[in-house]
Amino acid sequence: MFEARLVKGSLLKNVLDAIKDLLKQASWDCADSGIQLQAMDNSHVSLVSVNLKAEGFDKYRCDRNLIMGMDLSSMSKILKCAANDDIITMKAQDNADTVTFMFESPNQEKVSDYEMKLMNLDQEHLGIPETEYACVVKMPSSEFARICRDLSNFGESICIACTKEGIKFCASGDIGTANIKLAQTSSVEKGEAVIIDLQEPVTLTFSSHYLNMFIKATPLSPQVSLSMSPEVPLVVEYNIPDLGQIQYFLAPKIDESDS
Amino acid sequence: MFEARLVKGSLLKNVLDAIKDLLKQASWDCADSGIQLQAMDNSHVSLVSVNLKAEGFDKYRCDRNLIMGMDLSSMSKILKCAANDDIITMKAQDNADTVTFMFESPNQEKVSDYEMKLMNLDQEHLGIPETEYACVVKMPSSEFARICRDLSNFGESICIACTKEGIKFCASGDIGTANIKLAQTSSVEKGEAVIIDLQEPVTLTFSSHYLNMFIKATPLSPQVSLSMSPEVPLVVEYNIPDLGQIQYFLAPKIDESDS
DNA sequence: ACAATAGCAG
DNA sequence: CTGCTATTGT
Numbered sequence: 140m141f142e143a144r145l146v147k148g149s150l151l152k153n154v155l156d157a158i159k160d161l162l163k164q165a166s167w168d169c170a171d172s173g174i175q176l177q178a179m180d181n182s183h184v185s186l187v188s189v190n191l192k193a194e195g196f197d198k199y200r201c202d203r204n205l206i207m208g209m210d211l212s213s214m215s216k217i218l219k220c221a222a223n224d225d226i227i228t229m230k231a232q233d234n235a236d237t238v239t240f241m242f243e244s245p246n247q248e249k250v251s252d253y254e255m256k257l258m259n260l261d262q263e264h265l266g267i268p269e270t271e272y273a274c275v276v277k278m279p280s281s282e283f284a285r286i287c288r289d290l291s292n293f294g295e296s297i298c299i300a301c302t303k304e305g306i307k308f309c310a311s312g313d314i315g316t317a318n319i320k321l322a323q324t325s326s327v328e329k330g331e332a333v334i335i336d337l338q339e340p341v342t343l344t345f346s347s348h349y350l351n352m353f354i355k356a357t358p359l360s361p362q363v364s365l366s367m368s369p370e371v372p373l374v375v376e377y378n379i380p381d382l383g384q385i386q387y388f389l390a391p392k393i394d395e396s397d398s
Numbered sequence: 399m400f401e402a403r404l405v406k407g408s409l410l411k412n413v414l415d416a417i418k419d420l421l422k423q424a425s426w427d428c429a430d431s432g433i434q435l436q437a438m439d440n441s442h443v444s445l446v447s448v449n450l451k452a453e454g455f456d457k458y459r460c461d462r463n464l465i466m467g468m469d470l471s472s473m474s475k476i477l478k479c480a481a482n483d484d485i486i487t488m489k490a491q492d493n494a495d496t497v498t499f500m501f502e503s504p505n506q507e508k509v510s511d512y513e514m515k516l517m518n519l520d521q522e523h524l525g526i527p528e529t530e531y532a533c534v535v536k537m538p539s540s541e542f543a544r545i546c547r548d549l550s551n552f553g554e555s556i557c558i559a560c561t562k563e564g565i566k567f568c569a570s571g572d573i574g575t576a577n578i579k580l581a582q583t584s585s586v587e588k589g590e591a592v593i594i595d596l597q598e599p600v601t602l603t604f605s606s607h608y609l610n611m612f613i614k615a616t617p618l619s620p621q622v623s624l625s626m627s628p629e630v631p632l633v634v635e636y637n638i639p640d641l642g643q644i645q646y647f648l649a650p651k652i653d654e655s656d657s
Numbered sequence: 658a659c660a661a662t663a664g665c666a667g
Numbered sequence: 668c669t670g671c672t673a674t675t676g677t
Contacts, residue, residue, distance in 0.1 A: 213573045220548040220576065223668065237574075248581050248592070249541070255574035419658070540669095610659095662675075667668105 141169050141205055141231045144198035148227030148242065150359070150382055152218045157356035157377075157385055158187055159215040166208045166260050169201050169231075173383065177265055185349050186265060186372075186388040195382030197226075203233055208260035217253045231257075268388060272366040272374070274301045275336040278321065280363040280377060282333075284354035286319050291347035293317045296392055300342040301367065303335060310347065341367045343391040350375075353387040400428050400464055400490045402450075403457035407486030407501065409618070409641055411477045416615035416636075416644055417446055418474040425467045425519050428460050428490075432642065436524055444608050445524060445631075445647040454641030457487075466490060466497055467519035476512045490516075527647060531625040531633070533560045534595040537580065539622040539636060541592075543613035545578050550606035552576045555651055559601040560626065562594060569606065600626045602650040609634075612646040 145151055158165070161180040165187075168175045176189040193199040221227055221242040228241040241252045286308050290297045294312030301307075305322040324332040356377040357363075366374040372388040379385065404410055417424070420439040424446075427434045432452040438445050452458040480486055480501040487500040500511040545567050549556045553571035560566075564581040583591040615636040616622075625633040631647040638644065 216551050216573055217576075220551070248583060249578065250581075251576065251578040253574055253576045658677105660675095660677085663673085665670100665672085667670085 140200065140202055140233055142198065142200045142228065143169075143174065143193075143196045143230075144226065144228040145195075145382075146197045146226050148221050148225045149223040150379060151227050152221060152223070153356075153358045154189060154191075154379070154385065155211065155215045155218050157359060158189065159211045160355065161185065161187055161352050161387075162211050164208065164210050164258065164260055166206050166262070169205045169207065171201050171204075173199075177267075179263065179265065180349075180352075184346070184389070185352070186267075188267065188386045188388070190383040190385070191379075192383045195379075198228075205231065205233065206262075207231060207238055208258040209238070209255070210258060213255055217255060220251065220253065268372050268374075269368075271368075272371075273337070273339045273368040274341045274366070276301060276306050276365045276367075277332065277334045277336075277362055278306070278365075279331055279333075280354075280357045280360055282321070283363045283365070284357045287347065287350040287354050290317055290319065291351055295347055296344050297347045297350055298342065298344045299365070299367065299373075300340070301335060301337065302340045303337045306333070306335065306365075341369060343367055343369070343373065344394070345373060345389055345391055349387075349389050353389075356385050356387075359385065399459065399461055399492055401457065401459045401487065402428075402433065402452075402455045402489075403485065403487040404454075404641075405456045405485050407480050407484045408482040409638060410486050411480060411482070412615075412617045413448060413450075413638070413644065414470065414474045414477050416618060417448065418470045419614065420444065420446055420611050420646075421470050423467065423469050423517065423519055425465050425521070427463070427465055429463045430460050432458075436526075438522065438524065439608075439611075443605070443648070444611070445526075447526065447645045447647070449642040449644070450638075451642045454638075456485075462492055464490065464492065465521075467517040468497070468514065469517060472514055476514060479510065479512065527631050527633075528627075530627075531630075532596070532598045532627040533600045533625070535560060535565050535624045535626075536591065536593045536595075536621055537565070537624075538590055538592075539613075539616045539619055541580070542622045542624070543616045546606065546609045546613050549576055549578070550610055554606055555603050556606045556609060557601065557603045558624070558626065558632075559599070560594065560596065561599045562596045565592065565594065565624075600628060602626055602628070602632065603653070604632060604648055604650055608646075608648050612648070615644050615646075618644065 162178050163181055165176050165178040173193040174191040179186050217240055224245050225242040230239045236257050237254050239254050243250050290310040293310035298309045308319045310317050321333050323335045353375045359379045360377040364376045372390045375387040377385050421437050424435050424437040433450040435448040476499055483504050484501040489498045495516050496513050498513045502509050549569040552569035557568045567578045569576050580592050582594045612634045618638045619636040623635045631649045634646040636644050
């Protein structure tokens with residue numbers, strides 16, 4: 140059987156909030172080492188990868204590998220029934236076609252369980268792009284979220300330019316033109332820092348719509364990391380403290396002048 | 399003449415919020431002892447009963463019994479014009495066909511009055527069902543509201559099963575199946591307690607839509623009481639501290655297998 | 658009428 | 668973390 144118990148159940152609620160707008164359905168791969176999900180979004184533009192380590196759970200048991208295909212909007216509706224301070228346990232029998240979510244209030248006086256049908260989804264296991272990037276930027280996740288939200292008022296594209304001095308975001312459209320520059324932090328205040336690890340300067344343009352989907356993961360981590368190389372998908376990564384991480388991949392827009 | 403003054407005017411606003419979605423029009427019966435309203439909802443499915451004791455008002459005068467038929471959505475719109483900390487006074491002349499609402503700000507610097515036409519409504523005075531129940535549960539009203547809201551995601555019916563150990567709510571539908579169990583509270587924290595007074599176990603099923611109408615009374619009281627007997631309407635009761643109470647009656651759904 | 662959201666207070 | 672308010676969209 141499979142069983143995973145998470146005392147800080149709000150983390151799982153947050154994970155679902157971070158992916159449910161991108162993925163209608165997806166499969167959770169459960170193994171001894173933990174739980175993984177990888178899928179292209181509904182429009183097959185971006186790729187989402189979630190990794191939850193077995194050690195991150197307060198109890199974890201997975202006798203046999205198992206793939207649980209779920210309707211994520213149903214799963215999200217179920218998790219909305221959990222309070223933020225509830226303890227969440229996911230369970231499945233080895234060959235069952237259902238999964239059970241159990242929520243326990245901290246004082247144990249309220250216990251609820253929700254059973255949901257699993258589904259067979261096409262397996263689309265996807266090779267994750269290369270691991271060396273010309274530029275890796277770490278910055279406060281709330282800062283990144285704010286920038287994406289602000290710039291998406293100006294246009295459908297957000298341009299990100301990174302040099303060793305700092306990172307610049309820009310967008311332009313009917314309203315006007317917007318530029319936001321962040322300098323690499325000198326003071327190393329943890330969590331507040333902007334840190335740039337640069338092999339070579341990079342300038343790329345991305346869909347603001349997808350960036351705005353990615354920033355829904357903001358509550359999961361105070362920091363976000365952006366990895367970029369020319370003509371290669373951007374990686375937006377949030378580390379979930381003690382539990383794992385969630386990554387989003389998005390190919391850059393091709394500069395129209397290239398054609 | 400009739401006059402009723404309520405320093406805590408927000409209570410009256412809350413009462414209207416608690417009934418206006420169920421009742422388009424209704425009659426307020428004013429007597430020396432207080433104000434009463436009883437009516438079937440618009441679809442003649444549930445019954446609403448409001449009781450406001452004369453002693454609950456800060457000033458109360460009712461020279462002759464009088465029945466004030468009102469359009470409750472108009473009354474609600476008028477009460478929305480009162481601030482939450484306003485003092486509210488209702489007034490009517492003995493044979494008038496209008497009622498006046500007066501709102502005074504706490505510092506007396508703003509005084510408003512609103513006059514509304516009364517209407518003649520068919521008198522449908524309704525016998526309230528029996529008073530002995532197989533099972534009476536008191537629980538935090540916010541908990542009950544949360545459960546009704548959560549379970550209504552799963553189906554149009556909510557099943558309530560009560561034993562002396564606790565109370566269980568369930569629902570099922572397309573998304574899956576949901577069960578919520580509350581144990582009778584051991585610690586007698588006031589307002590937080592789940593208290594079950596049980597003659598015999600009861601299991602009944604109700605329309606989630608109507609339960610979701612009833613929980614609009616939640617702001618009126620920290621506690622709600624559910625009274626149930628087999629094949630008899632459920633009573634959902636909120637006590638309005640120092641002022642009276644509001645009760646909702648709803649017949650259980652008939653088990654289809656009975657037919 | 659309801660749900661989702663954001664912002665703020667306790 | 669909860670409550671309340673306000674606001675929005677479906």
